[in-house]
Every structure is written in structure tokens, then in C-alpha cells.
Amino acid sequence: MTVLSLPPLDLDGGVGPHDDDSPLRSVSTAVAVLDCFAEEAELGATRVAARLGIAKSTACRMLAALATGGLLERTGSGRYRLGLRLFEYGQLAVDRLMLRDVALPAMGELRELLRETIQLGVVVGTDVLYVERTEAASMNVRFRSEHRRNPAHSSSTGRVLAAGDPALAAAILERGFVRYTPFTVVDPQRYRQILATTREQGYATSREEFEPGWSSVAAPITMMRGGRPHPVAALSVVAPTSRVLGPRKPAVVQGIRRAAARVSADLERARS
Amino acid sequence: MTVLSLPPLDLDGGVGPHDDDSPLRSVSTAVAVLDCFAEEAELGATRVAARLGIAKSTACRMLAALATGGLLERTGSGRYRLGLRLFEYGQLAVDRLMLRDVALPAMGELRELLRETIQLGVVVGTDVLYVERTEAASMNVRFRSEHRRNPAHSSSTGRVLAAGDPALAAAILERGFVRYTPFTVVDPQRYRQILATTREQGYATSREEFEPGWSSVAAPITMMRGGRPHPVAALSVVAPTSRVLGPRKPAVVQGIRRAAARVSADLERARS
DNA sequence: GCCGTCGTTCCGTAAACCGGAACGCGCTGT
DNA sequence: ACAGCGCGTTCCGGTTTACGGAACGACGGC
Incomplete structure (x- = not known):
């Protein structure tokens, strides 16, 4: 806990x-x-x-x-x-990533498009830390906001980031897998396969692998580094499973991929 | 700066x-x-x-x-x-105020109702610290997000809080007033009058007193303490002046007062 | 009213930290 | 290319400084 x-x-x-x-x-x-x-x-x-x-x-x-x-x-x-001074320092630390400011508009529009909770996550160690989260208005059930940090292996955000970062993937495999729900993937071979699929598709999912009833879809935010795009963060949408992995899944995937691509482009443009 | x-x-x-x-x-x-x-x-x-x-x-x-x-x-x-560990500590510090969680739903609905930026502010010393902020999607101009802390005297949030807390008002008067814009109120007598008006009306405004072009309206979030309601935080809406103090002002005032009252009631209910 | 617990203060000892100087490295300007 | 500069880091001795134990005052429960 x-x-x-x-x-x-x-x-x-x-x-x-x-x-x-x-x-x-x-x-x-x-x-x-x-x-x-x-x-x-x-x-x-x-x-x-x-x-x-x-x-x-x-x-x-x-x-x-x-x-x-x-x-x-x-x-x-x-x-x-x-x-509360810690809060100020923490906000400064995040603001200086020059990431949240760029991502906020796209996150707001995606929130309105999907009417779900949108998260902006980065990696710290082998965990995923959500540095921003925006929720649609008047949701009947709300995601538990105390989850600011997840193990990377069981979250969609961690998967899109590990898919584009071999060092992170190695660290996650090294650290091992913890089973949080009956759906949590804990087999390294299966995890590697998921990363391969993620690389192909350009997005990742997590079906109730961390919190029962809640699933997520994530797409990477990348920056060009040495001529190749390198993931630095990810946008994700988290909601009850049927709302993201059911019939709406194509719309969710398209929405979050477009939003993440837009943030990536804005980020590149902001690097003046 | x-x-x-x-x-x-x-x-x-x-x-x-x-x-x-x-x-x-x-x-x-x-x-x-x-x-x-x-x-x-x-x-x-x-x-x-x-x-x-x-x-x-x-x-x-x-x-x-x-x-x-x-x-x-x-x-x-x-x-x-x-x-980023400072960010985690800071989030914990705010979460434990047991305020943000209660206020988030009302803030989301107010954001959709007014389609403006909504802030949740508390007092630290004689400054106002915004512990949560949510923005409407696709705004053409965005409030500068680096303002996490304002002097209390020039912000609407600081005024609704000082109006219900004589000790805070005394501290603000003691500390003195800084002029940020030509509109900043720096006369103690005038400031006392503003606080009196705020007490009467149940809300406060700030017309471009901190950032040129930007104004705000705030209403207090209160908790019963010793049989009397005591302000512990405030909701505020910040936007270009014409969008909050122009023809929309009655709607803005009504919306933020209702939202703050709802948060106050939810807060009281959460004190189990 | 007593006792238990908690936060705070006092004091001697010794361990830990400060400051200065030296080292290795990367960068710059010739 | 080379030398000079600035930076971050390391080493070492002197002495300041923090640790630990015990005593104190206050609050609350039984």
C-alpha cells in the first residue's frame, strides 16, 4: 500500500x-x-x-x-x-521537464473526446509515475487517485515506454514481475511478446492487470534523439474495462495515438 | 520571478x-x-x-x-x-489534506459549465498556493501555469480566505502590499473595504491585479469549526477579464459559489 | 488523581562534518 | 594541437556538531 x-x-x-x-x-x-x-x-x-x-x-x-x-x-x-513546500518543489520538478505544459492541451481535448480519465506518465527506475492526470466531468466511478506510481510491467504506459527502450525493458525483466490480479502477466516470455506487439501496433494495453475492473490504453510520446524517435513519456486513458477495451477500443486507440503524436510534434517544435 | x-x-x-x-x-x-x-x-x-x-x-x-x-x-x-521524488512527496502532502479528492468532481463540472480554468487554492503564510488546477479543452489563450503561488492580497482566492479569517487578514495587512499592475489595490483602507464587501457577497474578485489581462472570481470552501464556518480553501475561476467580469459575471459567480458550497458540504460529509 | 506516553531539553563524548588544497576532466580560445 | 581555465570530485586534519541517554513538563486515559 x-x-x-x-x-x-x-x-x-x-x-x-x-x-x-x-x-x-x-x-x-x-x-x-x-x-x-x-x-x-x-x-x-x-x-x-x-x-x-x-x-x-x-x-x-x-x-x-x-x-x-x-x-x-x-x-x-x-x-x-x-x-506543502514539498508540493511546490514537486511542481517545479515536473514543470521543468518541459513536458506537462506541452501535453496539457492535447490531454484536455482527448479527455473531452473520450470523456475518460487521461494520464501523463514518465518512468522513474522501473516504475511509472503519473505527473499529470485530468478527469472528465461527472463520472459515476472515479479512478483511485492515490495511484501515482505503478510498477512498469503491469501498466500500459510502462509497456509503450519499455517497447522503445531496450534498457528499460531489460531492467523490468531483471526486476521481476509481481502478480496484482489474476490477469497480471508475469511470464517473461509472454511479456517480451507483448512488447513486440506494442512495437508493431504503436500502442499498448493493460487489461485489469493492476486494479481489478480497470484497464488502460497508452501511446508513446517521443523525441528525436540521434535520428531515431525515443520515448520519453506516454499518454494513457484509464477506465472500467468495457469502456476502453470493448466496442470503443478502436476510437480510444485512434484518439490516444493522435494525441500522443501531437504532443510529440509540439515537443519537437518547443525544442527551439 | x-x-x-x-x-x-x-x-x-x-x-x-x-x-x-x-x-x-x-x-x-x-x-x-x-x-x-x-x-x-x-x-x-x-x-x-x-x-x-x-x-x-x-x-x-x-x-x-x-x-x-x-x-x-x-x-x-x-x-x-x-x-521527481519531490513530486511524489508533494502529491502525498496535498492528498492528505483530504481536500483535493473531494473538490475534483465539482471542479470538473464547473470547468465544463464555464469552459474556463478552475483553481483550488489554500493559504500558506500570506501567500495563496494552488494545489489543483484544471483547464477547459481547446482554449485559445492559456493561463501561465508557472503561477503556483500568489501573494494573497492581490488574488480573489486570498480575499475570500482573508474575509473569513481575521488572523490572516491581519497578517496580510502587516506584510504590506506590492503593486503588480496599475490595478493592484495597495491601499489598506480600500483593502479592508474589499474584505467587508466580500463577507457580504460571499465571493471575491480580482480585476487584473496580478497579471495584466487576467481576472478571477473566487468563493470559499468552509468547514464547521466551533459551530462557525471557517474557510479552509477556495475555488476560483481565472480567465481574460471580459470572460469573467463582463456579461458572464453573474453566471460565473453563481457557478463558483454553488461549486464551493457543494465541496464544503462534501467535505463535511467526508469527516466521518 | 495517578500513571503511561509523548514531545522536548540538557549535557558529555566522540564521531562526523567543514574547509582548504589537490586531482582529473571537458571545454575554449588561440 | 596545446595550454589554460573552470568545473565537479576527492582527500585529510582540526574542531565544530550532532548523537544518545536521562530527566522534565504536559497531555490523556483509566
């Missing part, structure tokens, strides 16, 4: 000293303190100290320092939670 | 030692390093060291530690930029 999962995640749990290779122990533990808040919304000094195996006083000082820096905020009862 | 501005912002610029009252010097400087990236997208160790008045080696270690923590990322040329 945790959202941040991929990187080190050195929750030794025990009392053993961190075998961190990097200097700046204080900063490393400060980051570890931040990581604690990925799983729990509100934490106090005692819980943080127990979770990281550090002294309570140390945890208290860390929390206070992060709070004066704005990365954490104090809740009424003396505990702490993630601060 | 800086986005993060409100808190300490101890860019002494010079070489003077930080007169930081807080312990955990390493963590404080680490946060200061992060702050450097609020103004510039890509920085190297030398620039960071010069900006903070610290040794180059120190800056290099800070950057490396923050990068291994994922808060920064390395660019090809050895420099650094804000990392």
Missing part, C-alpha cells in the same frame, strides 16, 4: 547502524525521516525514532529542522506531516 | 555565517541547497557554494547526499536539478 517503494528504502527496522555508503549522515537520516511519511500521514518523534532505530532526541531534532525548513508541518497535537 | 518566496529566505548573498537558531546545521543547509533550485533549474556545486557562501566541497557533498536520497537528480553534465 505504500506509494514510494522503488529506491533503496533502507528500513532496516532494527537498531543496526545504517550501512550507508554516502557521507552526510544527518542529511541521509533526514531523507529517511521524510520517507517515513510516505507510509503514514502523521508521525511523532517516538514513532520515527522506533522506525529508523535512532534515538528519540535525534528524531525530534530532525523533525524540528525539517519543519523549520518547511518540508514538514506541525499538526496541532505536536506530531508532524509532509509540508 | 521566484516561486518560493515567503518563508525565511535567508539568502544572505554574502559570505556571512548563517545565524540559524536551529540545530542540525547539515539539514538546514541541505534545505537551503534545495531552495537554490527554486530559482534556477540546473545548478552545479560551484554555483550553489557561491550562492550560500559555503565551501565548494560542502556543496558537493550536500548535492550528492540529496541526489542519493532522490530529492535531486543528476543531469548529464554533472549538474543537478530537482528530483
Whole structure:
């Protein structure tokens, strides 16, 4: 259920000293303190100290320092939670990809065309991170918005990106497959076949492989690199299975491929 | 032009030692390093060291530690930029306000009703921070998306929030007014009058007071606290002046007031 | 009203960090 | 092509700084 999962995640749990290779122990533990808040919304000094195996006083000082820096905020009862300054930094990080701004108009039009939820995803490690999401108005059922990060192997976005990036595909195969639903593809051979099909067709699907009842279709956003188009992100539409993989599938596929192609062209044009 | 501005912002610029009252010097400087990236997208160790008045080696270690923590990322040329992990943390921080999820459906419907850009803003210090924004499809002119944070005094969102929060109003008056356009209200007496009118009407406007050509209308999202409704956020619609303060103004006002009232009710209902 | 828990503070010790200088690399301008 | 410059990185010693344990004050539950 945790959202941040991929990187080190050195929750030794025990009392053993961190075998961190990097200097700046204080900063490393400060980051570890931040990581604690990925799983729990509100934490106090005692819980943080127990979770990281550090002294309570140390945890208290860390929390206070992060709070004066704005990365954490104090809740009424003396505990702490993630601060809104992190939101600002995060928006800056995404804005500087010079991707969201270019993709937003196409995403809005695709949303109106299909009347479904549209996502803009990039790869971080072997996960897919959705940096923007726009929803059609008045949907009876809404996609669970806490899914900001998926393993790449089970998402359509991850497949279009891996199909055009052998290094990513190798990393995904290396990391292995996790079964989330009965439909999740976990056979490496079958996965390779899916990537081949994706390369042929120019789009990818995921049929209830991550969240039961929900499927998605994705198309790659590419940039020319060394004369060849290289995928840098993907647009995807996520909805109840019957609405994207049923009779509407041709329209969905055409819509998302056109939108992704348009974003790719705009991106190329923006590289002045 | 800086986005993060409100808190300490101890860019002494010079070489003077930080007169930081807080312990955990390493963590404080680490946060200061992060702050450097609020103004510039890509920085190297030398620039960071010069900006903070610290040794180059120190800056290099800070950057490396923050990068291994994922808060920064390395660019090809050895420099650094804000990392996408900050985006994840920021999304978590906002999601835990238990506000965005509740507001999203109403924002989508209001967007379709008015075919304009809808914003969800909260207060941080004496600034307004927009934690969600959704745009209508195929607009000929788009609001500049880098505005994630405004001074509260010149925005309609800040006015509806200050109108219901005397402490915030006092803080805004205390901080003083900055003139951004010829229309910016900078007279404290006039500002107090605006707040009174806002209290009467239940909505606020800003006519090109921050960005020339762009105006906005806002209505408060409230939560019952101690038997009285207390504003915790605001919905606003921002568009070229003629589209929100011209003949459409009654429709815009009615739409945003209804949407904000609905979010308030949903918020109350969600507090199980 | 008592006890348990939590966040905070104080203090001595020692470990960790700062700063300066040196190294290797890529780029530029001759 | 070569040399000079600027950059990021590494190494090392001195000393500042943060860690850990224990004590304190406050809040809440039983």
C-alpha cells in the first residue's frame, strides 16, 4: 500500500547502524525521516525514532529542522506531516521537464473526446509515475487517485515506454514481475511478446492487470534523439474495462495515438 | 520571478555565517541547497557554494547526499536539478489534506459549465498556493501555469480566505502590499473595504491585479469549526477579464459559489 | 488523581562534518 | 594541437556538531 517503494528504502527496522555508503549522515537520516511519511500521514518523534532505530532526541531534532525548513508541518497535537513546500518543489520538478505544459492541451481535448480519465506518465527506475492526470466531468466511478506510481510491467504506459527502450525493458525483466490480479502477466516470455506487439501496433494495453475492473490504453510520446524517435513519456486513458477495451477500443486507440503524436510534434517544435 | 518566496529566505548573498537558531546545521543547509533550485533549474556545486557562501566541497557533498536520497537528480553534465521524488512527496502532502479528492468532481463540472480554468487554492503564510488546477479543452489563450503561488492580497482566492479569517487578514495587512499592475489595490483602507464587501457577497474578485489581462472570481470552501464556518480553501475561476467580469459575471459567480458550497458540504460529509 | 506516553531539553563524548588544497576532466580560445 | 581555465570530485586534519541517554513538563486515559 505504500506509494514510494522503488529506491533503496533502507528500513532496516532494527537498531543496526545504517550501512550507508554516502557521507552526510544527518542529511541521509533526514531523507529517511521524510520517507517515513510516505507510509503514514502523521508521525511523532517516538514513532520515527522506533522506525529508523535512532534515538528519540535525534528524531525530534530532525523533525524540528525539517519543519523549520518547511518540508514538514506541525499538526496541532505536536506530531508532524509532509509540508506543502514539498508540493511546490514537486511542481517545479515536473514543470521543468518541459513536458506537462506541452501535453496539457492535447490531454484536455482527448479527455473531452473520450470523456475518460487521461494520464501523463514518465518512468522513474522501473516504475511509472503519473505527473499529470485530468478527469472528465461527472463520472459515476472515479479512478483511485492515490495511484501515482505503478510498477512498469503491469501498466500500459510502462509497456509503450519499455517497447522503445531496450534498457528499460531489460531492467523490468531483471526486476521481476509481481502478480496484482489474476490477469497480471508475469511470464517473461509472454511479456517480451507483448512488447513486440506494442512495437508493431504503436500502442499498448493493460487489461485489469493492476486494479481489478480497470484497464488502460497508452501511446508513446517521443523525441528525436540521434535520428531515431525515443520515448520519453506516454499518454494513457484509464477506465472500467468495457469502456476502453470493448466496442470503443478502436476510437480510444485512434484518439490516444493522435494525441500522443501531437504532443510529440509540439515537443519537437518547443525544442527551439 | 521566484516561486518560493515567503518563508525565511535567508539568502544572505554574502559570505556571512548563517545565524540559524536551529540545530542540525547539515539539514538546514541541505534545505537551503534545495531552495537554490527554486530559482534556477540546473545548478552545479560551484554555483550553489557561491550562492550560500559555503565551501565548494560542502556543496558537493550536500548535492550528492540529496541526489542519493532522490530529492535531486543528476543531469548529464554533472549538474543537478530537482528530483521527481519531490513530486511524489508533494502529491502525498496535498492528498492528505483530504481536500483535493473531494473538490475534483465539482471542479470538473464547473470547468465544463464555464469552459474556463478552475483553481483550488489554500493559504500558506500570506501567500495563496494552488494545489489543483484544471483547464477547459481547446482554449485559445492559456493561463501561465508557472503561477503556483500568489501573494494573497492581490488574488480573489486570498480575499475570500482573508474575509473569513481575521488572523490572516491581519497578517496580510502587516506584510504590506506590492503593486503588480496599475490595478493592484495597495491601499489598506480600500483593502479592508474589499474584505467587508466580500463577507457580504460571499465571493471575491480580482480585476487584473496580478497579471495584466487576467481576472478571477473566487468563493470559499468552509468547514464547521466551533459551530462557525471557517474557510479552509477556495475555488476560483481565472480567465481574460471580459470572460469573467463582463456579461458572464453573474453566471460565473453563481457557478463558483454553488461549486464551493457543494465541496464544503462534501467535505463535511467526508469527516466521518 | 495517578500513571503511561509523548514531545522536548540538557549535557558529555566522540564521531562526523567543514574547509582548504589537490586531482582529473571537458571545454575554449588561440 | 596545446595550454589554460573552470568545473565537479576527492582527500585529510582540526574542531565544530550532532548523537544518545536521562530527566522534565504536559497531555490523556483509566
